[in-house]
Amino acid sequence: MTRISVRVDGASYDDDVEPRTLLVHYLREQLGKVGTVVGCDTSNCGACTVHLDGEAVKSCTVLAVQADGAEVTTIEGVAGDGSGNGQLHPMQKAFHEMHGLQCGYCTPGMIMASLDLVKENPDPSEDEVREGIEGNLCRCTGYQNIVRAVQQAAAEMRGSDGNGNGHVAPAEVDTAAAPHVVGQA
Amino acid sequence: MTAVEERTGTTPGPEKEIGKARRRKEDARLITGKTTWTDNMVLPGMLHLAVVRSPVAHARITHVDVSAVREAPGVIAVFTGSDLAEEQGSLPCAWPVTPEMVNPGHPSIAVDQVNHVGEAVAVIVARSKTAAQDAVELADIDYEPLPVVLDMEEAVADGADLVHDHLESNTSYHFVFDAGEMGTGSDTDQAFADADVVVSRRLIQQRLIPAFMEPRSVVVQPQGDNYTMWSATQIPHILRVMAAMVTGIPEHKLRVVAPDVGGGFGGKLQVNPEEILCLLIARRLGKPVKWTETRSESLMTAHHGRDQIQYVDIAADREGNLKGLRVRLLADMGAYLRLITPGVPALGAFMYPGIYKFPAYRFECDGVFTNKVPTDAYRGAGRPEATFAIERIMDELAVELGMDPLELRRKNWINADEFPFTTVAGLAYDSGDYETATQQALELLGYDELRAEQQRRRESGDRVQLGIGISTFTEMCGLAPSRVLGSLSFGAGGWEHAAIRMLPTGKVEVVTGSTPHGQGHETAWSQLVADSLGVPFEDVEVLHGDTAISSRGLDTYGSRSLVVGGSAVVKAADKVIAKARKIAAHLLEASEDDLDFEAGKFSVRGTPGTGLGIQEIALAIFAAHNYPEGIEPSIDAEATFDPENFSFPHGTHLCAMEVDTETGFVKIRKYACVDDVGTIVNPLIVEGQVHGGLAQGIAQALYEEAVYDADGNLTTGTFVDYLVPSANDLPHFDTGNTVHSAPGNPIGAKGVGEAGCIASTPAVVNAALDAVRHLGVTDIRMPLTPERVWRAIHRGGDGGDRATAGSNAYGGAQTETTAGVSTDASSLGGDR
Ligand code: FES
Numbered sequence A: 001m002t003r004i005s006v007r008v009d010g011a012s013y014d015d016d017v018e019p020r021t022l023l024v025h026y027l028r029e030q031l032g033k034v035g036t037v038v039g040c041d042t043s044n045c046g047a048c049t050v051h052l053d054g055e056a057v058k059s060c061t062v063l064a065v066q067a068d069g070a071e072v073t074t075i076e077g078v079a080g081d082g083s084g085n086g087q088l089h090p091m092q093k094a095f096h097e098m099h100g101l102q103c104g105y106c107t108p109g110m111i112m113a114s115l116d117l118v119k120e121n122p123d124p125s126e127d128e129v130r131e132g133i134e135g136n137l138c139r140c141t142g143y144q145n146i147v148r149a150v151q152q153a154a155a156e157m158r159g160s161d162g163n164g165n166g167h168v169a170p171a172e173v174d175t176a177a178a179p180h181v182v183g184q185a
Numbered sequence B: 001m002t003a004v005e006e007r008t009g010t011t012p013g014p015e016k017e018i019g020k021a022r023r024r025k026e027d028a029r030l031i032t033g034k035t036t037w038t039d040n041m042v043l044p045g046m047l048h049l050a051v052v053r054s055p056v057a058h059a060r061i062t063h064v065d066v067s068a069v070r071e072a073p074g075v076i077a078v079f080t081g082s083d084l085a086e087e088q089g090s091l092p093c094a095w096p097v098t099p100e101m102v103n104p105g106h107p108s109i110a111v112d113q114v115n116h117v118g119e120a121v122a123v124i125v126a127r128s129k130t131a132a133q134d135a136v137e138l139a140d141i142d143y144e145p146l147p148v149v150l151d152m153e154e155a156v157a158d159g160a161d162l163v164h165d166h167l168e169s170n171t172s173y174h175f176v177f178d179a180g181e182m183g184t185g186s187d188t189d190q191a192f193a194d195a196d197v198v199v200s201r202r203l204i205q206q207r208l209i210p211a212f213m214e215p216r217s218v219v220v221q222p223q224g225d226n227y228t229m230w231s232a233t234q235i236p237h238i239l240r241v242m243a244a245m246v247t248g249i250p251e252h253k254l255r256v257v258a259p260d261v262g263g264g265f266g267g268k269l270q271v272n273p274e275e276i277l278c279l280l281i282a283r284r285l286g287k288p289v290k291w292t293e294t295r296s297e298s299l300m301t302a303h304h305g306r307d308q309i310q311y312v313d314i315a316a317d318r319e320g321n322l323k324g325l326r327v328r329l330l331a332d333m334g335a336y337l338r339l340i341t342p343g344v345p346a347l348g349a350f351m352y353p354g355i356y357k358f359p360a361y362r363f364e365c366d367g368v369f370t371n372k373v374p375t376d377a378y379r380g381a382g383r384p385e386a387t388f389a390i391e392r393i394m395d396e397l398a399v400e401l402g403m404d405p406l407e408l409r410r411k412n413w414i415n416a417d418e419f420p421f422t423t424v425a426g427l428a429y430d431s432g433d434y435e436t437a438t439q440q441a442l443e444l445l446g447y448d449e450l451r452a453e454q455q456r457r458r459e460s461g462d463r464v465q466l467g468i469g470i471s472t473f474t475e476m477c478g479l480a481p482s483r484v485l486g487s488l489s490f491g492a493g494g495w496e497h498a499a500i501r502m503l504p505t506g507k508v509e510v511v512t513g514s515t516p517h518g519q520g521h522e523t524a525w526s527q528l529v530a531d532s533l534g535v536p537f538e539d540v541e542v543l544h545g546d547t548a549i550s551s552r553g554l555d556t557y558g559s560r561s562l563v564v565g566g567s568a569v570v571k572a573a574d575k576v577i578a579k580a581r582k583i584a585a586h587l588l589e590a591s592e593d594d595l596d597f598e599a600g601k602f603s604v605r606g607t608p609g610t611g612l613g614i615q616e617i618a619l620a621i622f623a624a625h626n627y628p629e630g631i632e633p634s635i636d637a638e639a640t641f642d643p644e645n646f647s648f649p650h651g652t653h654l655c656a657m658e659v660d661t662e663t664g665f666v667k668i669r670k671y672a673c674v675d676d677v678g679t680i681v682n683p684l685i686v687e688g689q690v691h692g693g694l695a696q697g698i699a700q701a702l703y704e705e706a707v708y709d710a711d712g713n714l715t716t717g718t719f720v721d722y723l724v725p726s727a728n729d730l731p732h733f734d735t736g737n738t739v740h741s742a743p744g745n746p747i748g749a750k751g752v753g754e755a756g757c758i759a760s761t762p763a764v765v766n767a768a769l770d771a772v773r774h775l776g777v778t779d780i781r782m783p784l785t786p787e788r789v790w791r792a793i794h795r796g797g798d799g800g801d802r803a804t805a806g807s808n809a810y811g812g813a814q815t816e817t818t819a820g821v822s823t824d825a826s827s828l829g830g831d832r
């Protein structure tokens, strides 16, 4: 057992962990941070993505001991300026607005990866979003609405110097859902 | 307490919810990480299971020693096949497609023989998941190898090795549908004898893995003689019935809950061995237990889909008038029959004629046992295979006749004024307009420009060739009329149940038997009820997925939820209104017949200013101080809806594909589709379902294949090798809709869950072939890997297997000495 100190979603934890314990298992099983999920055992799916000192990492590829002294943000700490409660982050809002999720299993990882992407590239093109989230698999959505969501969130985040309170200019993203519905029976 | 409030003037009713792109209610918990996945669950004293699995495909178990496991730290118990043999029964198969069908039985845990890699041979129970997993390698089990049966064509040959040596052959059943014999068409052999042109093809539907993102997980809690099972399942209701029958636990002592479920696609339409094992072990130990699979376990042991060899013959005259269709299938069952394993190809039987007017049709299918994990439902289940076959062979016929593939289709499809139309397979197609959908799709794609570009590239001998693929499809959805299912020997009905509870504060609880796992029922059902009852969308809560809350239901599959489950909700709402009408008449002192109900309010016709909201009536009847004699003080209602026919969504899917003739790399240039799914309740959800379906259908064409090596090991056992596409592997989709409402249900919906997946695969393959056909290519096996495409272009044939048999990419080390040697059979279309 090794002793580690980490801050997760704004709270401090001191814990004994086995040296082999993965960060994702520490988060889920020891801290009850079950918002972060496991989708594979080969680091391919990205469902477990969290931020480690501000950088997106697949938490199944990091040992808990490697997070010693670090600041971890999970999906549970994204809303309300890090408290996890209160106002949704523009990225969460955009996934909701653009129907960027169906079953939602990939969503925590997808949102965490997208936040990192937008930090690096505040105005990504469709292709840049597709490339940027390549490490995260979604089996439900076919990705198109995820791409729309990331672009919409990026626009909103740009709109107010990164404070996330701006409004997206409608022309900037393709927000039309089922635009070709010709009529209703 | 004043239940009746005087209102003056008419308040404008809420705008229509049906057709509105409502953002989903479900999202709030899913985007904040406040979800209840089964694996999140922790119960006091809970123990963790790990499964010891067979490393060999076919063998007798000769020796089992788990004493070292028992001694391992943290291990509480270990169970082998013989420990559970007496009580495990057989996993159910609910669809005996023929009376003679052979079912070898399916133990949850192997007792003396294993029949596929990954079959459970022991279960370890420990204090933690890691302790259980650590002990797996301590199990000492000896196997005496038996010959491994993998290839279907070899498996049905005389003298073949047997998967189950107590059976006479590897054939489980022989299913025939003959339109001539059924009276829905003319004699097929005669039609072929008389035809000018016959085209025959052998098409391969490779084996796929549903690969839902949330791995399967089960928790069982015993409480006295009661058991609660939480499972990541699509089918809590069916699971409850089946688990009760298998284990002998009385049904009323068993509650099944599907909490938030992370995708299914048919893959969680199953009664899993591990669900039964958890139940048996929880019963033995009297302790709560949990099992959650790893991704590798999931790919290896959760059921697979597709895996058919299709021999398709089509007959026509010189002018392109279709004369007959003949289909013979070999369908890989895997080692056992699971819940609807044999029914999947049989369900497809009725869809091979597609949207065309064939005078004659015959379908035959052999269900074949092999030493692989069983196949079962995967998005579309039988219908994608049928659509692929018919849409591929229509293109082949067009080539043979020298006709434009669209012209050939147009010449033979059912015209808009011919609905309802009874097909040669005996199905009554409900409504649609193939021409309009096709026109719109052509415009969306920019068909004419792309055809011109294709011509230019072809003439200049461009390294990158362009092709356009067409798929004009229909499918049978809304599973299903119970009597029809009965006539097909399915073990259950196809109705769905709903209940509506009007709470005293006017809020509404809707209980549905259709259990969602990403489809957005909570949102769409709220829209339905908001319109029916005239209550705000926000005032509706949808409850589902727990047999203690929603006692009756048949769950979610086969694009049935809205069509059948949504209709039950609408019917229940009608009953609520009918009951409330009596109360309203009493309170308004008017005759029932003089009441109008609009926008949630009863008013007396011709008396402006009168009115009583249904939410107010809910409170009045809760108090029950003043209601008519002779009726019950409740306006709650329930309804069960059993459709009289299937619904038949249709659409035209077009794919423009670039093929790099030097590298074999294919790239979708543009994908456009126009689907008719009937009335659209929520366009956002409909579009999302189409997108997701397209992704999976395109993935079958381009990326995914479950590959077994010569020893029966799954070589695509992780996400490194089983290529679920990422955002970067898929194109932008241009989608559209036409709307012809379904006459068979009160909503007019046809179902959308499977459309994209069914339609897209042949469009993509047809596009690739269209790009390189002039180079002598006649077929390319799916998935269209660069290697296969390159081989097809440069060496002819269909591009052969995914990799040269014996090479590492094909499946690594083999027992045969031919490893690494490319033979014609292996590289040019030989089958594994
Ligand atoms: S669980 Fe971490 S990448 Fe899949």
Ligand code: FES
Residues within 6 Å of the ligand: A100, A101, A102, A103, A104, A105, A106, A107, A137, A138, A139, A140, A141, B213, B262, B263, B518
């Ligand atoms: S929403 Fe289901 S996996 Fe992405």
